[in-house]
Structure formats: structure tokens, C-alpha cells
Amino acid sequence: MASPATTPPANRVPAGIVAKIKVPATSANLGPGFDSAGIAFGLYDELEICTTEAGFTAEIEGEGQNYLPTDARHLIIAQIRMRLDNLGWHLPGLKLKAINRIPHSRGLGSSAAAHMAAAMAVKALLPPDAEISNNDLLQWASEAEGHPDNVAPAVYGGLTFSWKQDEASEESYQAIRMDPHPDITPVVAIPAKPLSTAAARTLLPATVPYTEAVANAARAALLAPAMTGDPKLLFAATEDWLHQRYRQPSMPETLEHITALRAHGHAAVVSGAGPTLCVFAAGSDETQSVVQQLEQRAAKSLQHWDVRILPVDTEGATIEIFRP
Structure with missing residues (x-):
């Protein structure tokens, strides 16, 4: 056997x-x-x-x-x-x-x-x-x-x-x-208070309106050409309908900063699930302007914000x- x-x-x-x-x-x-x-x-x-x-x-x-x-x-x-x-x-x-x-x-x-x-x-x-x-x-x-x-x-x-x-x-x-376009410089603002990714996901809806899905798909299609070839498209290419505004209750100050920056034409987004925000600046002038605006806003906040220029x-x- x-x-x-x-x-x-x-x-x-x-x-x-x-x-x-x-x-x-x-x-x-x-x-x-x-x-x-x-x-x-x-x-x-x-x-x-x-x-x-x-x-x-x-x-x-x-x-x-x-x-x-x-x-x-x-x-x-x-x-x-x-x-x-x-x-x-x-x-x-x-x-x-x-x-x-x-x-x-x-x-x-x-x-x-x-x-x-x-x-x-x-x-x-x-x-x-x-x-x-x-x-x-x-x-x-x-x-x-x-x-x-x-x-x-x-x-x-x-x-x-x-x-x-x-x-x-x-x-x-x-x-x-x-390869991202060489003129693009990421600027981030990192808040002191953390946020669980799992907690942020619980705020997302099970469905979104068809018109918002279409709009988001159009902007997502712009991301690659904007990030690699034509930074002038960055502002349009970074507009979102799927997740950022739904997560606002978990990070209201982050979304407040993003709204203010986008009102000035800057390509500001939530980094991942947040609460860090990221701005894709095109050129040194915009980079310095974004840093200045973020530092001014951070100075008025009740929590510490770490503003950094991060290379790709x-x-x-x-x-x-x-x-x-």
C-alpha cells in the first residue's frame, strides 16, 4: 500500500x-x-x-x-x-x-x-x-x-x-x-486631523444621476492629455462629480479650501479619500500663488495645515x- x-x-x-x-x-x-x-x-x-x-x-x-x-x-x-x-x-x-x-x-x-x-x-x-x-x-x-x-x-x-x-x-x-508634463508642480496642504478611508467611503452614494456620470466621464477623459501634454486643460480636467462633494461632511475645511482655490482658476482636488488637498499648478508663478493662498488660509484655521511643494x-x- x-x-x-x-x-x-x-x-x-x-x-x-x-x-x-x-x-x-x-x-x-x-x-x-x-x-x-x-x-x-x-x-x-x-x-x-x-x-x-x-x-x-x-x-x-x-x-x-x-x-x-x-x-x-x-x-x-x-x-x-x-x-x-x-x-x-x-x-x-x-x-x-x-x-x-x-x-x-x-x-x-x-x-x-x-x-x-x-x-x-x-x-x-x-x-x-x-x-x-x-x-x-x-x-x-x-x-x-x-x-x-x-x-x-x-x-x-x-x-x-x-x-x-x-x-x-x-x-x-x-x-x-x-510622464506628467514638466511644468506641472503638485502643491499639497496636509491637515493635522486624519480621516479614515473606510469612513470616507461610507458617505458615497450607491448611485449618481446619469447627467453627473456623463459629465464626470468627460472630465476624466481629459486627465491624461491635461496631465501629460496641455496643462491649460488642468482646471477642466480635474472637476469631479462622483465623490468629492459627497465627502464634504467628513472634511468641510478641505472642500472649503478647494472651492476657494478653484474659484481662482486653480486645479485643486481632494487627494485620495482626503483630507489632504492637492493643487496641480502649471509653472512657477502659479505654484507660488497657490502656496501663498494656502498659507494665508491655513493661518486662519483652527488646526495646523502643512503646505508643501512636492515634486513628481x-x-x-x-x-x-x-x-x-
Whole structure:
């Protein structure tokens, strides 16, 4: 009688592998490109991991240092272990050091950056002949995030448009990358008070009027040519009917600032689910005007607003790997 089949032991990740990972902040939606358009910013979370013989620890600097877990419950560690286990690899131990610069729960892609960092770490811990591609990273991080709009620019940098195909496909998440026009400068205003993406989504209606859907589709179609070829179209291309005004009760001051800026002809939008706002300025004169207006408005606010000029990141996430 043949002996029953047994599951072969998992491959063991060796100790001593070191990887340094850098992931950019991202902004999604860009007005009418709901759950599809995204752009990468020159603001980065940095991560260093080192495999060990046993135990899981996390050292955190910056965002989350006072409340994120510092053991195996840390999101990135948990994601690394889960993904490796699914691929048939056992990770005995890991030390993680994180420098978190992307504000949490502000609409700048902090969760997508964490999922992307975990995916990059898995790439580092697998043998080189595994040949993990950017498309693999897009699938893994989007699956963990639940949608690809922030993940795609974190993977590829620049301006991206992403979508989800047949769920039965192994490559259900797709994205294209474009280079934003060199005259475009993102200016962001980040409020002190965070906002949960899940909470912001609860305010969205199940349906929208047909005329608003048509108007939004027309403006979304302008996003790519405006962002890449003709910045004069930016104001029209960033007008939204699908999500921003519905979310106003959760971030009234953000929408107030956006309304005021758009009244002056600036392409102002909610960054992701908010409450950060982003203005796509065209040229140095408009950039300085937007900064001045935002700083003046921030000075009158009861909460602190961090006004920053952020360059567009064109590389996406990067990694350095040192193997024993």
C-alpha cells in the first residue's frame, strides 16, 4: 500500500539577507479619476529589513512610532510572512527598521506604501531566479490594498491609470504609466486631523444621476492629455462629480479650501479619500500663488495645515539587496 502523500517542508529563507526599500507617497483620483488615476510624489517611506534565525521585531521612526506594533503584528511583517508562506517559503525571523514620512490617514497612500514595501521585501527574500517583476508587485500590493489606484504609481512612479479585470485572472490588476508634463508642480496642504478611508467611503452614494456620470466621464477623459501634454486643460480636467462633494461632511475645511482655490482658476482636488488637498499648478508663478493662498488660509484655521511643494516621483519604489 502506498504511503499517504505528505506536504514537503517549506523552503527556508536564510538569515543575513538585508534589503533597503524606498516607497513614494501617492495621490489617487486626481478629481474625476475615481479609483483609477494616481500620481507619485517625492515624499518617501524608507524600510530596512534583515532576516534572522528567529523572532520578529520592528523599529519605527516618524509616523506611527507611538502606536504601530513592534512585533510580528506589524502590518509589513505580517504581509511578508503571509506572502512567503503562500509561495512555499518559511521565514524564521526578521528585523525591520522603518522611517515613515508619509502621513497616515491623510490621503497620501500610506497604506499602499506599506503593502508595496511588503511586496518589495518578498522580492528581496526570494532567490534571484524567482524573477519577480513589477507586474507581480502590482498584483500582490493591489490584492492587499483592495484596489490599484495608489499602488500603481508606487510601483511605476509618474502618472498612472489602473483598473481591475476578470477576478479569475492571475493578473487581474492592470496599469499604464505616463510622464506628467514638466511644468506641472503638485502643491499639497496636509491637515493635522486624519480621516479614515473606510469612513470616507461610507458617505458615497450607491448611485449618481446619469447627467453627473456623463459629465464626470468627460472630465476624466481629459486627465491624461491635461496631465501629460496641455496643462491649460488642468482646471477642466480635474472637476469631479462622483465623490468629492459627497465627502464634504467628513472634511468641510478641505472642500472649503478647494472651492476657494478653484474659484481662482486653480486645479485643486481632494487627494485620495482626503483630507489632504492637492493643487496641480502649471509653472512657477502659479505654484507660488497657490502656496501663498494656502498659507494665508491655513493661518486662519483652527488646526495646523502643512503646505508643501512636492515634486513628481518618476521612479516608483526602489530596492537595494545584500545577500550573504
